[in-house]
Amino acid sequence: MLTNEEIISGCIKNDRRAQKELFDRFGAKMFGHCLRYSKSNADAQDLLQEGFIKIFDSINSLRETHGFEGWMTRIFINLALSKYRKAKNDPILVDIDSANATTDTEDVSADMEELSADQVLELMKQLPDKYGIVLNMYAIDKLSHKEIAQFLNTTESNSKSILSRARKMLKDQIENKTRKNNFE
Amino acid sequence: MKTKQEKTILNNKNPNIDQQLQDKFSEFAPMPAAFAWDQLDAKLENKANKKRRFVLFGSVAASTVAVVASSIFYFGGQSNELQSENNKIDQVVIEKSQNNKIDNQNADKSDVPTQIGVAKTNNHTIQIQSSTSIVKDIAIQNSEIVSKSNVLHEEMIANTKNEISSKFNYIVSEDFNAKQLEITPIYFGNLLQSTLITLKPQEPAKRNLSAWAFEVGYDQNQTSVMYSATPSLEKYVHKNYLERMKQSEFALSAAQLHFALRYKLSQKWSISAGLGWMQNRTQQNFHFRDSMPATLAQGNTADAFGNYPIFGYLGLGPEVNYQGISNISMISVPVGAIFDYPINRSWSITSEALIQANYLSAQKGNTLNYQLLSLQDINSGVYRDLLWSAKIGVGVQKEISNRAKLGARINTQGMFTPLYKQNSAIQNRAWSVGLSAFYVWRLF
Numbered sequence: 001m002l003t004n005e006e007i008i009s010g011c012i013k014n015d016r017r018a019q020k021e022l023f024d025r026f027g028a029k030m031f032g033h034c035l036r037y038s039k040s041n042a043d044a045q046d047l048l049q050e051g052f053i054k055i056f057d058s059i060n061s062l063r064e065t066h067g068f069e070g071w072m073t074r075i076f077i078n079l080a081l082s083k084y085r086k087a088k089n090d091p092i093l094v095d096i097d098s099a100n101a102t103t104d105t106e107d108v109s110a111d112m113e114e115l116s117a118d119q120v121l122e123l124m125k126q127l128p129d130k131y132g133i134v135l136n137m138y139a140i141d142k143l144s145h146k147e148i149a150q151f152l153n154t155t156e157s158n159s160k161s162i163l164s165r166a167r168k169m170l171k172d173q174i175e176n177k178t179r180k181n182n183f184e
Numbered sequence: 185m186k187t188k189q190e191k192t193i194l195n196n197k198n199p200n201i202d203q204q205l206q207d208k209f210s211e212f213a214p215m216p217a218a219f220a221w222d223q224l225d226a227k228l229e230n231k232a233n234k235k236r237r238f239v240l241f242g243s244v245a246a247s248t249v250a251v252v253a254s255s256i257f258y259f260g261g262q263s264n265e266l267q268s269e270n271n272k273i274d275q276v277v278i279e280k281s282q283n284n285k286i287d288n289q290n291a292d293k294s295d296v297p298t299q300i301g302v303a304k305t306n307n308h309t310i311q312i313q314s315s316t317s318i319v320k321d322i323a324i325q326n327s328e329i330v331s332k333s334n335v336l337h338e339e340m341i342a343n344t345k346n347e348i349s350s351k352f353n354y355i356v357s358e359d360f361n362a363k364q365l366e367i368t369p370i371y372f373g374n375l376l377q378s379t380l381i382t383l384k385p386q387e388p389a390k391r392n393l394s395a396w397a398f399e400v401g402y403d404q405n406q407t408s409v410m411y412s413a414t415p416s417l418e419k420y421v422h423k424n425y426l427e428r429m430k431q432s433e434f435a436l437s438a439a440q441l442h443f444a445l446r447y448k449l450s451q452k453w454s455i456s457a458g459l460g461w462m463q464n465r466t467q468q469n470f471h472f473r474d475s476m477p478a479t480l481a482q483g484n485t486a487d488a489f490g491n492y493p494i495f496g497y498l499g500l501g502p503e504v505n506y507q508g509i510s511n512i513s514m515i516s517v518p519v520g521a522i523f524d525y526p527i528n529r530s531w532s533i534t535s536e537a538l539i540q541a542n543y544l545s546a547q548k549g550n551t552l553n554y555q556l557l558s559l560q561d562i563n564s565g566v567y568r569d570l571l572w573s574a575k576i577g578v579g580v581q582k583e584i585s586n587r588a589k590l591g592a593r594i595n596t597q598g599m600f601t602p603l604y605k606q607n608s609a610i611q612n613r614a615w616s617v618g619l620s621a622f623y624v625w626r627l628f
Contacts, residue, residue, distance in 0.1 A: 019228065023221050028213035035214060048216055049224045056228065112204050117212045120205070139202035140209050167201050 005065050012060045019056055026069065027052075030076055035121060036136050037080035039129075047083070051076040077141060081151050084133060112174050114181060123173045131166035138163050223427075226471075230431045241406065241617055245594060394628035395448040399456065403440040403595060405618030407464060409603075417609040428471070429552075429610060438464040438616050442518065446624065452524050456536070460516040464614065468508045470552050506559050510549030512567070512603075514542040518575065527580075534591055535578040542571040565605070572600040577620055587626040595620050 002010070002021050010018020031048050038044035054075055062071060112120055124132050130152070137143040137151070138159075148159040411429040444458025520538030527533060547567055550559040560566065574597065581591025595618060602611035 014232070016225070016228070020221060020225070023224065027220065028215050031214055031216040031220075032209065032212040036209065036212075045217055045220060045223075048220060049227060052224055053227060053231070112201075112208060115208075117208050118214075120208050121212075135205070139205045142206075171201060 004068055008059060008062065008065055008068065011056055014056070019052075022055075023052060026072060029069070030072060033073055033076045034080065036124070036140065037077065037084075037133065039125065047076065047080055051079050054079060073141070077137070077143075078151075081133070084129065085153065111178060114178060115174065119177065120174070123170060123177060126173060127166055127169055130162055131169060134159055134162045135166040135170065139167075226428065226431055230427075233431075237408070244406065244617075244619065251592070394626060396627040397446040397448065397454075397624050398627055399442075399444040399446055399458070399622055399624045401442050401444075401620050401622030403438075403442070403462075403618055403620040405438040405440070405595070405597065405616035407438045407466070407614050407616035409466065409468070409612045409614050411610055411612050414607065414609055414611055426610070429612075431471070438462055438614075438618070440516075442516075444518065446522065454522040454524070455520070456522055456538070457519045458517070460518055460540070462514045462516060462542070464512045464514065466508075466510045466512070466549070466551075466614075468510075468551060470504065470506045470508070506552065508550035508552060508559050510547070510551055510562050512544055512548075512562075513546040514571070515545050516540045516542040516573075520575075524581070530583045532581055532583075533578070534581045534593065536576065536593070536595075538575040540573045540575060540597075542573055544569055544571065567603045568601060568605055570601075571603070573597055574600065579620070581622075581624070589624040591622055591624070593620040593622070594618075 002018065007018050007022050007025070011022055027048070030051060031044065034044035034047040034051065035041070038047055051072075055072055058075075062068065115123075124135065127135070133152070134148055137148050138145070143151075145156045145159040145163075148154075149156045152159065411426060413426055440460055440462035442458055442460035444456045446454045446456045448454045518538040518540040520536055522534065522536045525533045525535075544564075544567060547562045547564065549562055551562050551566065553560045575595055577593035577595030579591055579593030581589045583589050596616065598615045599613040602608075602613050604610065604612055
């Protein structure tokens with residue numbers, strides 16, 4: 001079994017075997033990221049391929065191998081966001097009322113124990129695009145509001161407001177779903 | 185209001201939504217589709233092919249530039265060399281001897297520009313006469329350039345100050361590059377000590393040539409076929425399927441011989457119409473690794489092949505691997521405009537833009553039936569009879585005589601109309617890039 005270092009050096013030489021090994025090793029994990037940032041499975045498949053092509057193209061610029069997975073994840077997120085930006089050229093704005101919305105995460109909690117990741121993902125996809133993206137970036141990928149604001153061409157306060165709304169909306173959806181499941 | 189401790193206890197029991205989401209997705213790794221790697225592999229292969237093609241075309245272009253640059257350097261240099269050789273000073277020193285005899289010597293040949301090597305002129309005697317009879321006959325030996333037959337006109341210009349004929353102008357024929365022979369005596373006091381004999385270049389007389397010219401040329405191009413979906417049927421063609429079609433294209437060769445009549449509108453602009461014959465050899469490698477198209481679009485109209493639009497794309501089909509080679513011969517009628525921009529007296533940059541009507545005169549070989557994924561013979565039922573294409577080219581040409589020019593261009597050609605018959609769901613158009621060599625001869 002090849003080590004990550006061997007895979008990377010193989011990929012730098014455009015060795016197809018190493019590229020396949022990389023895909024086999026990280027494909028599923030990266031596909032998870034793609035699914036989180038895409039509206040449909042087909043879009044996620046496309047994103048997965050584009051992301052790996054970009055990785056193979058730029059792998060020779062990789063300096064350190066220990067943060068390799070994080071580097072790949074960032075490529076996929078960047079790619080997903082640039083696609084989103086292309087699709088929606090306008091900067092993200094929220095209405096004035098929501099600008100003062102809370103960003104205190106402790107006030108929002110939901111019982112998602114009974115739900116699988118797929119089910120939660122389905123619920124997240126039902127959120128408006130920008131809500132889902134900000135929630136993904138902040139809550140799961142641990143990006144700061146400053147980074148989110150830069151990525152989405154918006155302000156930090158907007159990012160916070162969107163996040164706050166997204167949490168509440170997701171919480172409601174989770175509760176509805178749990179209630180429905182219990183009823184069934 | 186909850187205290188910090190209460191909040192911590194609550195969070196431990198029921199952590200906030202961010203934490204829950206992170207936990208939920210930390211191990212989230214769904215398997216991508218089984219064919220995902222195959223598709224990626226095909227894309228990477230296609231990318232590598234494109235890179236190879238780019239390198240190939242780049243090499244062709246670089247070679248062309250190198251050849252053209254070397255030609256310019258060589259011929260330009262040679263031309264300059266000839267010119268400088270022609271312009272070498274020919275300083276024939278005519279010394280007055282005791283018995284009034286004049287000897288000539290070939291002097292330095294390199295210092296003074298715009299003078300021609302009289303030292304190399306043939307064995308003809310130039311008589312220098314003067315009113316005081318100081319100067320006698322001058323024998324110019326070893327002449328290769330100036331011959332008596334070249335001399336069209338001789339003129340003697342008197343130097344009134346010294347009362348001696350000091351300048352002789354020899355106008356020579358147009359073919360001869362040295363246009364004017366000038367002889368200038370050098371004086372020391374009142375005595376003629378020596379004479380410089382020089383030749384000055386003179387612009388050739390312009391002839392009124394016809395505006396009509398005939399061109400013959402040969403193009404050698406590298407071509408490839410581009411596939412696309414017919415806009416009206418696009419929604420039925422699965423993009424993965426189309427990707428595979430695109431990946432099938434391969435390097436081909438197209439040789440073209442053409443003749444054309446040119447009419448010069450101005451110093452720089454000409455129009456051209458001609459006749460060409462082209463043979464296009466195509467190799468297509470179709471490799472559908474994982475799937476084949478399903479054709480179940482009920483209620484749709486069949487396309488020109490009698491096939492229904494490709495409705496879906498199943499991921500269960502066997503591997504399909506075919507190679508098809510086809511030859512198409514075309515008779516073309518190119519019509520267009522030519523723009524020449526002179527660089528110097530003999531070299532110019534030339535560019536052309538042509539529209540071509542191409543009649544498919546012979547078709548032989550196989551191509552892919554895009555619906556059944558099997559090879560089929562090509563014939564007039566598969567490909568169109570008439571194709572429209574455009575060609576642009578840019579290069580250099582050299583005037584090798586008053587009437588003739590020889591040149592080379594890099595050209596690119598593309599088809600407006602697809603090869604497949606009208607209304608087929610998949611459309612294919614050829615595009616090519618290559619080199620042209622041509623010879624233009626001014627008529628009349």
